Amino acid sequence: MSERHWRIALPVLVLLLVMALWQTLVQIWVIPPYVLPSPALVLSTLVSDAPLLLQSLGVTLITTFLGFLLAAIGGVTLAVAFHQWRPVGYAFYPYAVALQVTPIVAVAPLLLIYLPQQLAVLACAWIVAFFPVLANTTLGLNSVDHNLIALFELYKASRAQILLNLKLPAALPQILAGLRIAGGLSLIGAVVAEIAAGSAGAGSGLAYRIAESGYRLNIPRMFAALLLLSLAGIAIFFLLSAITQRVLGRWHESATPRER
Amino acid sequence: MIEPASAIVTLRDVGKTFERGTVALDGFNLEVRDGEFVSLLGPSGCGKSTALRVVAGLSEPSTGTVEWADGKHVRIGFVFQEPTLMPWADVAANVRLPLTIAHADEGKAHAAVAQALDRVGLSEFAGAYPRELSGGMKMRVSIARALVTEPRLLLMDEPFAALDEITRFKLNNDLLTLWRMLKRTVMFVTHSVFESVYLSQRIVVMTPRPGRVFTELTIDAPYPRDELFRTSVEYAVYCRMVSEALEKAMAGAAA
Numbered sequence: 001m002s003e004r005h006w007r008i009a010l011p012v013l014v015l016l017l018v019m020a021l022w023q024t025l026v027q028i029w030v031i032p033p034y035v036l037p038s039p040a041l042v043l044s045t046l047v048s049d050a051p052l053l054l055q056s057l058g059v060t061l062i063t064t065f066l067g068f069l070l071a072a073i074g075g076v077t078l079a080v081a082f083h084q085w086r087p088v089g090y091a092f093y094p095y096a097v098a099l100q101v102t103p104i105v106a107v108a109p110l111l112l113i114y115l116p117q118q119l120a121v122l123a124c125a126w127i128v129a130f131f132p133v134l135a136n137t138t139l140g141l142n143s144v145d146h147n148l149i150a151l152f153e154l155y156k157a158s159r160a161q162i163l164l165n166l167k168l169p170a171a172l173p174q175i176l177a178g179l180r181i182a183g184g185l186s187l188i189g190a191v192v193a194e195i196a197a198g199s200a201g202a203g204s205g206l207a208y209r210i211a212e213s214g215y216r217l218n219i220p221r222m223f224a225a226l227l228l229l230s231l232a233g234i235a236i237f238f239l240l241s242a243i244t245q246r247v248l249g250r251w252h253e254s255a256t257p258r259e260r
Numbered sequence: 261m262i263e264p265a266s267a268i269v270t271l272r273d274v275g276k277t278f279e280r281g282t283v284a285l286d287g288f289n290l291e292v293r294d295g296e297f298v299s300l301l302g303p304s305g306c307g308k309s310t311a312l313r314v315v316a317g318l319s320e321p322s323t324g325t326v327e328w329a330d331g332k333h334v335r336i337g338f339v340f341q342e343p344t345l346m347p348w349a350d351v352a353a354n355v356r357l358p359l360t361i362a363h364a365d366e367g368k369a370h371a372a373v374a375q376a377l378d379r380v381g382l383s384e385f386a387g388a389y390p391r392e393l394s395g396g397m398k399m400r401v402s403i404a405r406a407l408v409t410e411p412r413l414l415l416m417d418e419p420f421a422a423l424d425e426i427t428r429f430k431l432n433n434d435l436l437t438l439w440r441m442l443k444r445t446v447m448f449v450t451h452s453v454f455e456s457v458y459l460s461q462r463i464v465v466m467t468p469r470p471g472r473v474f475t476e477l478t479i480d481a482p483y484p485r486d487e488l489f490r491t492s493v494e495y496a497v498y499c500r501m502v503s504e505a506l507e508k509a510m511a512g513a514a515a
Binding site for chain 2: 147156166
């Protein structure tokens, strides 16, 4: 087997072993499902509760996607604005940092007071996700080869041309790295807000299902919902990685194999 | 020796002090004549690159003036020490950059890029990306980009310093061929005595910190120059002469 096959086979093997061990222990010790459900029970719950869980997954994914989209647009736009007009950057960057370092779990209940619930959840997803896009884009815009900038100036390029033809393409690897982080974080933001909203007694996202199932001691459904959330996060990560690979294609070191 | 043509640009008493207080140039005087191949020679940090950037307009002189013949800038091509290519754009798009910035006519730009690539021998690599090229080929792309606007003055800042000797010799020869064919003015910055003698009609030896002109030497050897010239007695004599001048320039600065 080649290295590539091993990279797929080994994690799958670990998964199967852990599942088998888990299943065996639950059966040997006769652990009740409300303490620890067996993997088989979690899977069968996933199938039986599929209509409910998938609908909730849809709600969470839409929030995540919108939060991510707004974070991507907002993060890049803010970074460009901060970069092009330094005073704007000086004025607002500290508050962007403040927004980022304040734990979202603590902010979510407040947002739920002032905003309609769906908007509050979306705002949480956005707050968590936009900063890595902003920070990475800023880094990328500031890391452009000085000689290339000099070259553009030599040929009398306008500020807009330098931005569009030089700085944004040059920052693309960093922007994409920021988006990859933002994808996972917007899911986290959506989940945190849903759980906060759930405790306030409303909502229908997947995280709300987890909280609700917890109150009802429906532990198999908690696991099933958790599994779906985890799969959603993994899917987002791989999707964004594939997009990165596709966009950077032939030119960036990170997207091309090292030749030996 | 043929009497040199009129000046295309003249630097008078140019001084350049950077914000941190480094004096890169002080009382620097230089006349670049139409059609000549002139080299600025000096150790690292002697201000020769700064002088080139002042001519290019990339750096404002702190004192003194840059005077252009007829009072107007001529078109300039600039080649950096690094190839300075856009990694996300293919060779053709990189060469085309100056024309893209100037919103040049599509058909004309296409023809100009094809011609520039042909001149540096890279016609077959128009669709390649920079990371797929060798160091020497990247430098050729950089030169093609500088030539694509048909500049009258080509400014080169140690363009071959990072290349291996075999590639450098080849590019030296190709540059001389281009210079003789296109009849442009070349202002070439180098820290190599051997390279400056091989290429130039005139060598301006600079003193380090602050950069001043120590002396000017004429290399009155005929063109075309080739590998035979590189091993000739004449070449060796010129190299010794220039080396001695450089040594004196350095000693003078240290005293």
